[in-house]
Amino acid sequence: MAHKTEALFRDDAYLRTAEATVVAINERGGIILDRTIFYATSGGQPGDTGHIERADGSRIAIAATITGETKDEIIHVPAPEQAMLRIGERVNLQIDWERRHLLMRMHAACHLLTVVCPFPITGAAVSEDDSRVDFDIPDASFTKEEVTAGMMDLVQADHPIFTRLISDEELGANPGLVKSKNVRPPVGTGKIRLVCIGENASVDSQPCGGTHVKSTGEIGEIHIGKIEKKGRENRRFRIRFGPMPVN
Secondary structure (H helix, E strand, O other), rough: OOOEEEHHHHHHOOOOOEEEEEEEEEEOOOOOOOOOOOOEEOOEEHHHOOOEEEEOOOOEEEEEEEEEOOOOEEEEEEEEOOOOOOOOOEEEEOOOHHHHHHHHHHHHHHHHHHHHHHOOOOEEEOOEEEEEEEEEEOOOOOOOOHHHHHHHHHHHOOOOEEEEEEOHHHHHEEEEHHHEEOOOOOOOOOOEEEEEOOOOOOOOOEEEOOOOOOOOOOOOOEEEEEEEOOOOEEEEEEEEOOOOOOO
């Protein structure tokens, strides 16, 4: 039977600690809690790492966070040779905040890239230091310098980043909100989570379940490190932190 975990990070991505109760341990030792601040791998963003602290102060290292039988079931995967928790045990959760914040900045940067390059997305992957977004682009004349300048204009404008919910019907009436060419957001719950950029979503709005910073300015300096040809019309853009290297 799948369990439903309350995903605290969806309402507040800046939570670093929280209390929770163990509701199940699966056959592989994965820990399922009633609530969590650990983001589970999804949508190109890797799951959180960190640790779970017991009442006696001992810690269980969490090496990965994944989804289970459903997207609502979040499984905390312990590192090897960790102690076994008991069902019903109250614990304290602590994520690796430095890693999470890098992922939040990078994920938000990927959204900015989709604004500068408004083409169908064919793939994406977020990491702490080198992320990618793949596009179907009929015009291959984009340069690293031009795209970097466009993204940095958005960063320096320090636009707000926020989320809001819309209905399945609203999404159906606004198909342009979906930027992915092949992956559609899950429907059927009646609520679609949008990540919006700019006052009244003036810069961008798209379905996304990931974690992001509160403003574009918090992303910091970024640049396009490489544009790779992956097909006749497919291009892979690699985002990196820091200024563009001088050739």
